[in-house]
Amino acid sequence: VPRQGLLRIHEAARAVGLTPRAIRFYEQQGLLTPSARSACSYRLFDEDDVQRLRTIKGFRDDAGFSVSEIAGLLADQSATQRDKAIYLASTDVGQRRRIAVEALARLERQLALLDAKRERLTKMRTDIETRADRVRARLAELDAEVRA
Amino acid sequence: VPRQGLLRIHEAARAVGLTPRAIRFYEQQGLLTPSARSACSYRLFDEDDVQRLRTIKGFRDDAGFSVSEIAGLLADQSATQRDKAIYLASTDVGQRRRIAVEALARLERQLALLDAKRERLTKMRTDIETRADRVRARLAELDAEVRA
DNA sequence: AGTACACTGACGTTGCGTCAAGGTAT
DNA sequence: CATACCTTGACGCAACGTCAGTGTAC
Numbered sequence: 413v414p415r416q417g418l419l420r421i422h423e424a425a426r427a428v429g430l431t432p433r434a435i436r437f438y439e440q441q442g443l444l445t446p447s448a449r450s451a452c453s454y455r456l457f458d459e460d461d462v463q464r465l466r467t468i469k470g471f472r473d474d475a476g477f478s479v480s481e482i483a484g485l486l487a488d489q490s491a492t493q494r495d496k497a498i499y500l501a502s503t504d505v506g507q508r509r510r511i512a513v514e515a516l517a518r519l520e521r522q523l524a525l526l527d528a529k530r531e532r533l534t535k536m537r538t539d540i541e542t543r544a545d546r547v548r549a550r551l552a553e554l555d556a557e558v559r560a
Numbered sequence: 561v562p563r564q565g566l567l568r569i570h571e572a573a574r575a576v577g578l579t580p581r582a583i584r585f586y587e588q589q590g591l592l593t594p595s596a597r598s599a600c601s602y603r604l605f606d607e608d609d610v611q612r613l614r615t616i617k618g619f620r621d622d623a624g625f626s627v628s629e630i631a632g633l634l635a636d637q638s639a640t641q642r643d644k645a646i647y648l649a650s651t652d653v654g655q656r657r658r659i660a661v662e663a664l665a666r667l668e669r670q671l672a673l674l675d676a677k678r679e680r681l682t683k684m685r686t687d688i689e690t691r692a693d694r695v696r697a698r699l700a701e702l703d704a705e706v707r708a
Numbered sequence: 709a710g711t712a713c714a715c716t717g718a719c720g721t722t723g724c725g726t727c728a729a730g731g732t733a734t
Numbered sequence: 735c736a737t738a739c740c741t742t743g744a745c746g747c748a749a750c751g752t753c754a755g756t757g758t759a760c
Contacts, residue, residue, distance in 0.1 A: 422713075432714090437750060452758055454714055470687075472749095474680040476624030479749065509702045512695055519692040526685045530678060532622040537674045539618070544667040547660055554657045570739075580740090585724060600732055602740055620723095627723065 418448060418456040428465045435465065441479050443468055443486060460496070475529050485522055566596060566604040576613045583613065589627050591616055591634060608644070623677050633670055 421432045438444060439455075444464050448456040457465075464486075471477045471485060499511050569580045586592060587603075592612050596604040605613075612634075619625045619633060647659050 420714075431751080433752080434750065436716095441749090450714090450759095452714075454758085470684045474677075474684045505702055505706055509699065509706075512699045512702065516692060516695045516699065519688055519695065522688050523685060523692065526681060526688070529622075530681050530685070533674055533678050533681065536618045536622045537671060537678070540667055540670050540674070544664060544671065547664045547667065551657065551660045551664065554653055554660065558653055558657075568739075579725080581726080582724060584742095589723090598733095598740090600740075602732085 418458055419462065420450075421446075421455050421457070424457040424462055424465060427462055428469055430465060430469055438465075438468060438479070441483060443479070443483055475526060477525075485518070485525070566606055567610065568598075569594075569603050569605070572605040572610055572613060575610055576617055578613060578617055586613075586616060586627070589631060591627065591631055623674060625673075633666075633673070 419427065421435055424430075425432045425435055435455075439446065444461060446455040447458045447461055450456055467486070468482055471482045472479075477485070499508055502508055567575065569583055572578075573580045573583055583603075587594065592609060594603040595606045595609055598604055615634070616630055619630045620627075625633070647656055650656055
């Protein structure tokens with residue numbers, strides 16, 4: 413059991429449904445940086461890192477974005493990771509407000525992209541349903557023909 | 561202008577928003593076979609081929625399935641392509657009915673997969689919306705703090 | 709001292725993009 | 735004959751999977 417609630421790479425991987433290899437790859441591509449390394453240079457992940465990995469996996473599996481697209485979506489979240497310290501330390505309300513506004517803008521961009529994806533899926537579903545209806549109609553005709 | 565309403569590869573490609581290279585690749589992977597070749601062995605695509613390409617592109621772009629998954633989804637559609645001739649030629653109602661039933665089953669499998677995809681996208685959207693709401697609440701707090 | 713992790717390369721696969729070299733339609 | 739297509743290879747890149755060789759926690 414790792415110290416201080418930090419997870420090692422295969423524990424983090426199991427927690428979010430990724431492989432250690434994928435996580436290392438994402439780190440190499442700049443999607444995240446584990447918040448600590450152990451004495452023997454093991455990567456150690458905290459709860460925020462794990463949440464970030466879940467987001468990455470969601471964008472990959474559910475939304476089907478490429479790694480470079482995800483990098484774009486999380487770009488200022490790297491800023492966020494940096495901002496977290498600033499945010500917690502800052503007593504300047506204006507500073508905290510600015511950081512929150514940026515985080516909100518990023519989330520809303522993500523929402524817009526997900527909505528676009530959903531619409532395309534819905535349209536595709538409708539098309540296939542239409543084709544299915546035509547086949548059902550043809551079946552009904554054939555059945556009528558048999559009974560006649 | 562190509563003969564008999566058949567399209568050459570770059571025309572078919574433009575019609576569905578794919579590249580000639582991608583189409584040749586899909587052919588190589590067994591996702592479709594252009595219904596004719598010209599005298600000088602140009603691939604020629606009819607309306608059914610084009611529809612099939614649209615389906616493939618939809619599964620790729622909208623649903624994010626891999627080529628081998630799409631191959632599975634279209635597997636008995638290769639049968640369908642073969643069945644088309646049988647279907648049109650057949651006067652046997654039982655034969656026509658069997659082919660239609662199989663086509664319907666295939667379409668319904670596709671619908672089920674699309675629905676699963678859509679649900680995952682919806683769940684992800686909900687999660688992000690929740691996070692956005694938390695940030696909005698924090699912003700409201702900060703604004704209240706400023707006004708106080 | 710064994711086992712189950714970890715690390716950093718490095719090469720293999722998938723889904724094409726992109727020349728390369730040569731043939732053909734108009 | 736020019737040019738804009740076509741053909742079949744073949745190599746390049748992305749997103750990892752999968753060893754390989756080595757070190758470390760328990």
